[in-house]
Amino acid sequence: MKFVQGGLAALCLFVSAGSGYAQTAEQFMPVSIYRTGPYAAGGVGIYGAYADYLEMLNQRDGGINGVKLTYQECETAYQPDRMIECYERQKGMGATGAAAFTPSGTGGVYALIDRMTTDKIPSVTVGYGRTDSSDGRVFPYIFPAVANYWSENTATIRWIAEQEGGFEALKGKKIANVVMDFAAGRETEPVLATQAEKYGFEFTTFPIAPPGLDQRAVWLQVRQARPDWVLFRGWGAATAAGLKEAQRAGIPRDKIIGWWWSGSEEDVVPAGDAAKGFITGSFHTVGGNYPVYDDIRAHVYAKGKGHVSEERIGSAYFVRGIVHAVVVTEGMRTAMKKFGNRPLTGDEVRWGLEHLTLSTDRLRELGLEGLMAEIAITCEDHEGGGRAIMQQWDGEKWTTISDWIEPDAEIVRPLIEQSAAAYAAEKGIAPRDCASEG
Amino acid sequence: MFYRHVGSMKTSYAQELQLFPVAQERWAFLALLVIGGVVLPRMADSYWLGSILLPFLILSLAAIGANVLTGYAGQISLGSGGFMAVGAYAAVNLVIRVPALPFPVTFLLAGVVAGAVCALFGLLSLRIRGLYVVVATLMAQFLIEWICTHVPWLYLNNASGIVGAPPLSLFGIPMTSVAARYEIAFIFTVLLALLARNLVRSPEGRGWLAVRDKETAAVLTGISVPRAKITAFAVCGFFCGVAGALWSFLYLGNVDVEAFTMHRSFQILFMVIIGGLGSIAGSFLGACFIVLLPVAITNLAxxxxGTIRPDMVANLELMIFGGLIIGFLILEPRGLASLAMRARERLRRWPFKY
Incomplete structure (x- = not known):
């Protein structure tokens, strides 16, 4: 038996030794992707687009400031243990090691927090990840950039207030909080509780057991509660199933507001007619034709180097990948201003991300004006904006129905700091002093 | 010619009862211990130690637990993931609420808690048999997952439901480096595997085998079936619980119920089936197959x-892996352990055919 065991181990050793990456003066960029498993549609869209953007920079500009980007995919199957394996395999590749990881899935981020902090490599996740890691003093290498769930939730309530005619009008309103019964689904409850107290509305949480394919009982209960608005945190096939049941229960879909993981085309198309009028919050717009898409078509797809199917350009998951790539590569560009135009170490990229500002002007130069909101990430605030936008499904496509909505930092920030402080105490971390750093 | 019982004279009962009767096997085992415990932590790089060997060892431990229950006692279990979760949550609660305990004690206590929970579900197996036990363990899996996400006390009121595992230290020495974490897993796995190896040869273990083969016959030979079943469940729970605690503290660095879903239970059951039902070494082989092979296939690809498209590589892994499982089960339905046993028999007769 030991022969077989030893043989397999030897085989693996041999294989691993062969796959070492060539040492060049290029910047290595890992692409953690999930092309298999139940969430493959999202994985291919997001991280395929991420790779597309990197390829576009290579083809159009020869990389970032002349530093060519080499990238390699690693399949995680959306599982934290596979993510760890990918991380350990790729972190040391290239001349200076991996610039930054975009771990697949919130579980993947959690599994990497300690490792990335030790190895000084930043993690960039847009629209998911550990919410309280927005406190960069406790989590120096973790960037849940652009917007987190708590910001989104306060922005959503602000938008509802606008529809109702001001925050005073929220008094006595009933909001149903229909959530997938897993951690990310329930995560907004403390924020909602704080807001309910502040603005005087009532909210009730209705949990849906994952995977949420049969939700009839839940939506009948929602119906009985007669809510004015419904917040719906569906995931995967649960979004379409929930919308169908809502239609059956007679709940108007234009009063149901989803989170961004309900806001892709793949989520609502299966619901057919039932999805018409459904609103979701988002941190980017969908569709449209931005100059960046033309560049990707011309420099990547025209040369047959694309990573997703071309018709998905501009679809929700694709855009999220582009936002990831823009944050990471612009963070690197910022870092190069300080450290010079050469391959960067993870810690240098961290510095760049902590000084990253994407103004409207810069977004216009990048060909993304209107696609995402302005952001400014700092050492203390690793989120850098938290603005959300509302989009509505008209049966064919998502249409943007609001301007950029500000989150309620007064509510979100104290909760983040409180939660991060609890984590620091658990782990025995002394928060760093941002004021003393340059 | 050299590898045989003949010539290794036994002069005491202790020798007759030893774990590895053939001298060469004893040496091989010791060599494996030295390589695994001393050489590898110094030689292997952090990728191999931290992300290949570490999960392999921990999952082997869980597979041993599942093998006791499924392979030795004949109760097929789909709750291994849940029992690992019990161990993980028990460990993190003990570490944070009773920080005075040294962590090895904490992990063993976490195993005891998991064993108790597992024995509780084992009570069901006294009234139901066969596939119905599978359903009962599946119920345990779902129930444990639900409790772990709905009792805030268990996940220490974290908004995300995921608890960070505090860094380990023993007598003030931090144990957070990859090599240290590997060593901890290695020591736990070796000691517990030896314990299991001894347990299955004990009267208790013979009781499990008897119950597995025929309950009525077991009763007639004076074996208490309820006792055998409950102890098998308890031992399975203990091993899985310790493995869950190790998985959370040494590998993931946090306690998250997502790591212990039904997917994990199936994974462990496959390790047991592919490795070989009723074999401790088989548990290691099964874990090796399930953990290492996908990595090897991706690395090969x-x-x-450049020559293969990346989307092809991702799916190639599933295709080859699935094909190999089917192939193995057709060619050797009794698992890798039986394959190894056959090789061993050949070796003993060599150079003769029979």
């Missing part, structure tokens, strides 16, 4: 990188 990356070697050919």
């Amino acid at each position: 990356t070697l050919l990188g």
